[in-house]
Amino acid sequence: MFYFSDLYSYASHYEPTDLFDFLGNPQLAEDYETNCLQLAFMPGAEELDILEDIFWDYAEELGLAYYSFYLPENHGMPNELMAALEAKNYQLASYQVFQSPANLIQPEPIHVDWQEVNDEASFQAYLDFQTPFDQAAPPALRDSRALRYQMAYQNPWISQALAYQGEQLVATWDLIDQGHFLEIDNLTVHPDYRRQGIASQIVALSQEKAAQSANPLLALADIENPSMALFEGLGFEALSLVNRIHRPLDEADAL
Incomplete structure (x- = not known):
């Protein structure tokens, strides 16, 4: 079984913990697809605040421009978290991880x-x-x-x-x-x-x-x-669905 975290990343910095993995690359400072915390748990509103504090430290060290969190695969988001994301103006994107079948459906041949x-x-x-x-x-x-x-x-x-x-x-x-x-x-x-x-x-x-x-x-x-x-x-077989949330860092967040 393969997971989203198995896929390739352009991160140059990687720090695993029990609760999340941090991935980042200062050369891609505004790339919220690359710079992220991949979470091993679904946070609540208060936990999101704590995660932002943690991410802020990484962002200051590497000069990153966005908060970005990948939520656990195949988990729906609780209403409490959805309300917190809306209040903080987070953007949401969802991705499907696919794996090829043993016998691929062969397309009609074309000359390329x-x-x-x-x-x-x-x-x-x-x-x-x-x-x-x-x-x-x-x-x-x-x-x-x-x-x-x-x-x-x-x-x-x-x-x-x-x-x-x-x-x-x-x-x-x-x-x-x-x-x-x-x-x-x-x-x-x-x-x-x-x-x-x-x-x-x-x-x-x-x-x-x-x-x-x-x-x-x-x-x-x-x-x-x-x-x-x-x-x-x-x-192709759909292996998992993963949600990413992101928003720009704001200097007010550091106060």
Whole structure:
């Protein structure tokens, strides 16, 4: 059984405790997806105040800009906590962790040429493709995502790839080798080429790579993202649901 905490993180600092794990990276100071406490318990309103005090200390040390907490997987939030989050103007996001089936539903074959990102020119093509789509992301994440792409390019365990139809770059994605499983990430298809089976073909190719080492393929999908339907349609198993809450740090919080 795999969990959200098994998935890849761009954190450079990691501190485990019995009640939470802290993950952070001062290079990604505004990246509330990376800088977080992963909680082992569901807090109440008073416990949330204590957790904010704890997070503040980490934030001061690393120069972080947001509170961010991942709540325990597969747990609903009590009304008391929901009221506290609303009062403090927290934002909520929910994610589904998926695992590939033993026998992937095979998509209709389409002609797409694949190229691994292996030099500065191909990485620049990857970056030029991804950047316009990241403009729709919250401002706090735009710059950090560009830096994460650079970190991935320099990481020998992460493969970045390009998909072409003719000379047209139509999709990009990452495949992360976690040792006992592979993780697909940053799968992006150009809007003009969506609903043509390209994403399904990429997932099938990634599943083949995972099968070569007898490992499963994992994916994380925002529940409001179309990728949910993609993985469900290919027969992926939903392993767990995780909620993240975040809000900007305020100097008033330190008083």
